[in-house]
Amino acid sequence: MDGGLGEMSLHSHSDLAHSQDGRAMLHTRDLSAAFPRPSLGSSSMSLEPEPRPSGYDHSMSALGYSGDSPSSSGSTYTTLTPLQPFDDKFHHHHHHHHPCLPVSNVIGSFTLMREDRGLSTNFYNPYGKELAMTQSLTPPTTGSGLGSSMHGYGSLGNSPNGNGGQMLHSGYDVHGGSLFCRASDFGREMSPPGLGGGEVSVGHQLNKIEAHQHTPNHHPHIYSQHYQPHHHPSQQSAKMGEHLHSSSPASSSPGEGMLPGSQGGGGGEEINTRDVAQRIITELKRYSIPQAIFAERVLCRSQGTLSDLLRNPKPWGKLKSGRETFKRMSRWLQEPEFQRMASLRLEGKI
DNA sequence: GATAATACGCGG
DNA sequence: CCGCGTATTATC
Numbered sequence: 001m002d003g004g005l006g007e008m009s010l011h012s013h014s015d016l017a018h019s020q021d022g023r024a025m026l027h028t029r030d031l032s033a034a035f036p037r038p039s040l041g042s043s044s045m046s047l048e049p050e051p052r053p054s055g056y057d058h059s060m061s062a063l064g065y066s067g068d069s070p071s072s073s074g075s076t077y078t079t080l081t082p083l084q085p086f087d088d089k090f091h092h093h094h095h096h097h098h099p100c101l102p103v104s105n106v107i108g109s110f111t112l113m114r115e116d117r118g119l120s121t122n123f124y125n126p127y128g129k130e131l132a133m134t135q136s137l138t139p140p141t142t143g144s145g146l147g148s149s150m151h152g153y154g155s156l157g158n159s160p161n162g163n164g165g166q167m168l169h170s171g172y173d174v175h176g177g178s179l180f181c182r183a184s185d186f187g188r189e190m191s192p193p194g195l196g197g198g199e200v201s202v203g204h205q206l207n208k209i210e211a212h213q214h215t216p217n218h219h220p221h222i223y224s225q226h227y228q229p230h231h232h233p234s235q236q237s238a239k240m241g242e243h244l245h246s247s248s249p250a251s252s253s254p255g256e257g258m259l260p261g262s263q264g265g266g267g268g269e270e271i272n273t274r275d276v277a278q279r280i281i282t283e284l285k286r287y288s289i290p291q292a293i294f295a296e297r298v299l300c301r302s303q304g305t306l307s308d309l310l311r312n313p314k315p316w317g318k319l320k321s322g323r324e325t326f327k328r329m330s331r332w333l334q335e336p337e338f339q340r341m342a343s344l345r346l347e348g349k350i
Numbered sequence: 351g352a353t354a355a356t357a358c359g360c361g362g
Numbered sequence: 363c364c365g366c367g368t369a370t371t372a373t374c
Contacts, residue, residue: 290353302367307355309365321362322365 269327273313276330281310283333289344298343299328 284294295306309325316323332340 291355292353301365303354304356304368305366307353311355314364318364320364325365 269330271316271323271326271330273316273319273326276326276333277310277313279333280329293344297345298332299325301325 280294283289284291290303291306291310292303295301295303299306301309305325309322313326314322316326319326332343335343
């Protein structure tokens with residue numbers, strides 16, 4: 001099936017992406033149902049332009065999410081709403097706006113989800129995939145479990161390690177206070193679907209964070225993108241999650257010339273689209289999040305579009321306004337688990 | 351039936 | 363021309 005991996009390319013450029021979503025999709029399925037927990041307020045994180053006000057970081061710090069394992073006797077509800085702009089529920093008129101739009105979504109309203117994670121199967125997953133999954137065996141990162149056999153939903157191996165691609169740097173300054181996020185994230189990220197206290201693997205999680213920073217194995221290959229116009233020959237897709245060595249930095253693609261020097265700046269982040277796409281695919285599978293949900297709620301795009309982007313990610317350099325979408329994806333990947341959840345349920349009950 | 355992939359066409 | 367939505371079709 002697919003397997004087509006793009007390749008990589010490197011390019012940077014000032015982004016002029018601007019919000020142009022004037023469209024209004026009306027169908028807003030009430031996925032709220034999907035998310036068992038209505039408790040979340042909103043996490044206004046969807047701001048178009050990169051210069052985001054960074055509001056939630058405060059929340060984070062405020063939360064001071066220290067207690068990490070709520071799972072067991074999680075009596076500690078960390079539900080706190082530092083700022084209380086207003087309830088979305090009481091949203092006067094305008095039934096629904098788009099989460100993506102910079103609407104009045106004030107930053108700050110934050111509510112930490114309680115310890116739901118252990119209860120139902122997956123975080124998002126309304127359907128209870130079988131949680132029978134034996135203990136948590138972190139599947140071999142290779143291939144991230146796709147391809148052979150069933151998807152390893154239950155696995156919490158968490159990010160297929162790998163490449164910390166943008167996580168390395170973009171994770172920190174892009175949004176300003178993101179590092180806080182990371183901090184909280186530190187404690188834990190995802191927990192096993194069911195298993196009552198099996199947070200065994202939680203440990204690994206954080207490892208990855210710094211682990212790959214100084215991992216002897218593979219150096220942080222930053223962005224490398226072989227882009228291939230699409231489709232193709234299957235070049236070994238064997239392990240994408242792992243290290244894809246950028247053997248050929250020189251992009252053979254036409255039009256691809258990366259700008260010398262514009263990379264790394266604080267403003268325009270270069271994103272390895274291929275990598276992000278792959279990672280999104282993996283994460284969506286892990287959490288059993290349908291493309292449609294993710295696309296509409298997080299990216300503010302349609303399922304078809306997302307599917308296309310995922311399968312045929314164009315190199316950053318070739319993107320124009322489409323960058324915005326990738327930025328969102330990238331950003332989402334960087335967020336701590338609970339926040340990702342928040343993003344997903346976002347519009348449902350709004 | 352639900353979810354993903356593709357086709358088609360439109361608007362900026 | 364690019365990016366996207368919608369409709370349709372394929373796949374699970």
